[in-house]
Amino acid sequence: MSTSSESLGEVHGSVITNGKVGWRRILSFFGPAYMVSVGYMDPGNWATDLAAGSQFGYKLIWVLLLSNLVALLLQSLATRLGIVQGLDLAQASRQHYNRFVNFCLFILAQIAIIACDLAEVIGMAIGLQLLFHLPLLWGVALTMSDTILLLFLLNKGMRHLEGFIISMVFIVGLSFLVEMFIVEPDIKQVGLGLIPHNLNGSALYIAIGIIGATVMPHNLYLHSSLVQTRKIERNEIGIRESIKMNLLDTTIALNLAFFVNAAILILAAAAFFRYGFHQVAEIQDAHKLLQHIFGSLAPALFAIALIAAGQSSTVTGTLAGQIIMEGHINLRIQPWLRRMITRLLAIIPAFFTILYAGGQALGNLLIFSQVVLSLQLGFAVIPLIHFTSDKEKMGSFANTTRIKVLAWLTAVLIVGLNVKLVVEQIADWAKGSPNQQTLIYFTTIPLAIAIVLLLLYVFLKPFFIKSENKHSKVPHGSALEIEAIAPVNLTRIGIAVDFSAHDRDTIRHALMQGGKTAEYYLIHVVETAGAQYLGEAVNDYETQSDKENLEKYQLRLKELGYHSHNSVGFGKVAQAIAQVVNKQNLELLVMGAHGHKAFKDIIFGTTVDSVRHLIKVPVLIVQ
Incomplete structure (x- = not known):
């Protein structure tokens, strides 16, 4: 569990930019925008772009261009927030809004992450089926494996993770460049x-699906955090240079994403709309038609690009989920567990859709996931504009009047389109089910009103009530005034022992804390199957042996002039240790760290972390 208050603490400031000149210095800033850009070309985009191209030909390309310009504006604001204030969007929200509002924002952002992950699950499964003829359900199950890939890449460092993402983006871009030569669109x-x-x-x-698929809310959280992986000079010149370099990085990466999205739409228009196939929203249908019209190369490239887009988007979606959870509600859990939870929540709807409606229903589910993303966008965009316009915290880097006008117009456009969509959608549901109109209105309208009220609060609050946190660069608050410190005399100290080589150091450090005036409680937990089931009633060989070993420790401490007591727990280690600590009113617990890392923690568990959350006294960890 990370204890760092920094966004993505394990890689924060890990990429050095100082001491480099010329192209090396420019390239040292490049990377974050490419990781963000994969969210603009994930499988969710494919579904909306295919539907737009097959139904309306080339007529909605302007929506893609508009979305790209909006994305460029908003992503540049996200980088500005991260560079200047040293906060990601979720951390800044926690400073400005109360706990309840932050929890609501977390839930909405989490829904968006699940919707995004749903698109990745479906896209990967379809890509694997198209390329290797793997059943869709098997493909959905295999998408769980990306947890291992993410852990591996994070352990290798930020540059390796960025290198993987850029290589995936290159594969997607190259595939569609070749596709354009094959389909020969009408210029x-x-x-x-x-x-x-x-x-x-x-x-x-x-169109709203395109906006939701292109301007993804989780990308704003992600980008504001990723720019902090660059170690820069924290002065005006260094900050200004970083903003400039990241704007260049963002412009190049998002234009590449626009090319990919436009290529998918143009591909659909040239290959399907031109030949009268106006209802191609399914990726599988697009693949079949490409093979029918253009031969085997085009559909193979299509499937390869789909797998690359899905895998790269999955990695970045996981990071965004971690940022949102830590920032909004200050909850930190292991990345693998975070990945598993998000992926399971995405797999369940995909699994049941395939099971009950068949693979042909996945296209509609993909488009719906992108509309959900768009509906959540206002809750990320409006706070972002507020935070980057705050002159008190942004100083000379606050948004100019021109930028503020453009940003607020963008927010109005996004929210306005979403309101129009919601009104039309509720009316369509009611019209399509005349017998259920009352139920539909009584369920959807109150929910819509609640969301609108939350959006109004998020919008209006910064205008009337300023954040109470004055130091934005310190997510956990300001340092306290330290006065004269009186010595602490500990009288009741617990020592967790396991009869390993660590015990000698653990006991030695405990004795250093209390001296010969304190009472020491030697704590050991019996973990056998019998102890798990019978508790104190167990009397097996291991229990007897452990009690004898404790008595040996106690006798030796008595010979050295220390007062000690023995406490034996049974079953789960963390709970048993905490029970002794609380029952005996101990003032300090001393534990030895087992030294496990990465996958050993998954297998053996993390007792220290579990114990410290169950007790209210200090824990001294002896390595």
């Missing part, structure tokens, strides 16, 4: 597709 119609026009009905639904 004139592509140009006309850049002209905006009114949106209604299914075009509006797909």
Whole structure:
């Protein structure tokens, strides 16, 4: 469990930028935006782009371009927040809003992460089926394996993780570059597709899906954290240079993402809309039609790009989930567990959709996941604009009037489109189920009102009530005033022993804390199957042996002039140790660390972490 207050503490400030010149210095800043950009070309984008291209030809390319410009603006604000204040978006929200609002924002952001992960699960499963003819359910199950990949890459360092992501982006981009030569799109119609026009009905639904798939809320959290992996000079020149370099990085990466998204839409328009296939929202159908029209190379490249996009997006989605959980509600758990929880929550709807509706229903589920992302976007965008416009905390790096106007117009556009979508969707549900109208209205309208009220609070609160936290660069608050310290005389000290080589150092450090005036409680827990089941009633060989060993320790301490008592616990180690500590009113617990790392912690557990959460006294850990 990470104890760092920094965003992504295990890699915070791990990439050195100082001491480098020329291209080496520029390249040292490059990387975060490419990790973010994969979220702009994940399998969720594929579904919306395919649906847009097959139904409306080239007419919605302008929505992609608009989404890309909006993304560029918002991602640059996210990098500015992370670089200047040293906070990610979730940490800044925790400073500005109360605990209840932060919990609500966490739930909404978590729903967005699950929706994003759902798209990755479906995309990977479909890609594996298309390329290796693997059943969809098997492909969904195999997506659990990316937990191991993420742990491996994180342990290797930030540059290795970024290298993996960039290589995936390269594979996707190269695949679609070749696709463009194969399908030969109508260049004139592509140009006309850049002209905006009114949106209604299914075009509006797909357009909002495109916005949700392109401007993903979790990318704002992720980018504001990733820029902090660069170690920079914390002065005006260093900060300004970092902002400039990250803007360049963001511009290049997001333009590449726009090329990929536009290529998918153009591919659908040229390959399907042109030939009268107007309802191709399913990735599998697109793959079959590509093979039917253009031969074997195009669909193979299509499947390879799909797998690469899904795998890279999965890694970045996991990091975003960690940032959101730690930032909003200050809860830190192991990355593998965080990955498993998110992935399971995404796998369950995908699994049951395949089981009961078949693989053909996955396309609609993909588009729906992107609409969910778009609906959550306002709750990330509005706080971001507030935080980066705060002159007190941003200083000379606060948003200019022009940037604020553009940013708020963007927020109004996003929220307005979402409100229009929600109103139309509720009306369609009610019209489609006349007998259930009352139930639909009584369930959806109160929920919609609650979300609107939360959005209004998030929007209005910073205008009227300023954050009480004055020092934004210290997520856990300011240092306290330290006065004269009186000596602490400990009289009741617990010593956890396990009869290993660690015991000698553990007991020695405990004796140093209390001297010969304190009472020492030697604590050992019997973990046998009998102890788990029978508790104190167990009387097996191991229990007898452990009690004899404790008596030997006690006798030796008595010979040295120390007062000690023996306490034997049974069953689960952490709970048994905590029970003794609480029952005996101990003032300090001394434990030896087992030294496990990575996968050994998964196998053997982390007793120290568990114990310290169950007791209220200090714990001295002896390595």
